[in-house]
Ligand SMILES: [Zn+2]
C-alpha cells in the first residue's frame with residue numbers, strides 16, 4: 523500500500539466511524555464502498571449501450587446485440603443484483619431502511635464519476651413512484667439517493683420534474699412486451715423544469731430497461747437535451763446467462779482448436 527493511501531486511510535479512520543459497505547457488508551472506515559468493492563466497480567465490463575454487466579471480452583449485451591434500442595444516450599450500472607447488495611436494496615425499498623440512502627448514493631457517485639460525462643449534467647432525477655406507493659412507504663427511496671447524489675455532484679434535483687401519472691401493476695412478473703405495454707403513458711415530465719437540460723436519471727435495478735426507457739421518452743418528449751442512466755445494480759437476465767454460456771462455449775471451442 524502506498525504512503526499516500528496509508529495516510530488517506532488514517533485520515534478516514536479519524537474522521538469517520540466504521541460503517542458497512544453496501545455491496546459486500548464488510549466493516550470499513552469511511553462511508554460508501556470498501557476498497558475491494560471500489561476496485562470491482564472499476565473492473566466491471568458493461569455493455570456499450572446499456573447498464574447490463576456482461577462477460578469480459580464482450581462489448582454488447584444480448585439485447586443490444588439483437589438491435590434493441592434505448593432512448594438514453596448511455597446507461598451504466600454498479601454491480602450484479604445479488605447477495606448482500608440485493609438484500610440491501612430490498613430492505614431500503616420495502617422495509618423502511620431509509621438510512622441506506624447515503625452509502626448507495628456514494629456508490630452511484632463513484633460509478634457516475636468513473637463512467638459518465640457528469641460535468642455536462644444539469645439535473646439528477648430519480649425514477650418516480652406512484653402516489654399510492656408514496657403513501658404506503660412514506661418516501662421515494664431513489665429520491666433520497668438523488669438528493670445526496672445531486673449534492674455530491676453539485677447538481678440540482680427535483681422530485682416533481684418527472685412524475686408517475688398512472689398507477690402500474692408490479693412489473694416483476696411481467697415479460698418484456700407486457701412491461702412496455704403497462705408503462706405506456708405512465709410518466710410525465712414538466713417541460714418548464716427539464717427543457718434543454720442534460721439529465722442524469724437514476725434507478726435501483728436495471729432489468730429489461732422498460733421503466734428507464736419510458737422515463738427517458740417522457741423526458742425527451744418534454745424537451746430534455748439528453749438523458750443518461752445510472753442504476754445501482756443490473757439484474758442477471760436469463761437471456762444474458764444463456765449469452766454467457768454461449769460465449770464460454772465459443773471460447774472453449776476456439777481454445778480446443780488452438781491445441
Ligand atoms: Zn464491499
Ligand SMILES: [Zn+2]
Nearest residue numbers: 569572583586
Ligand atoms: Zn446492452
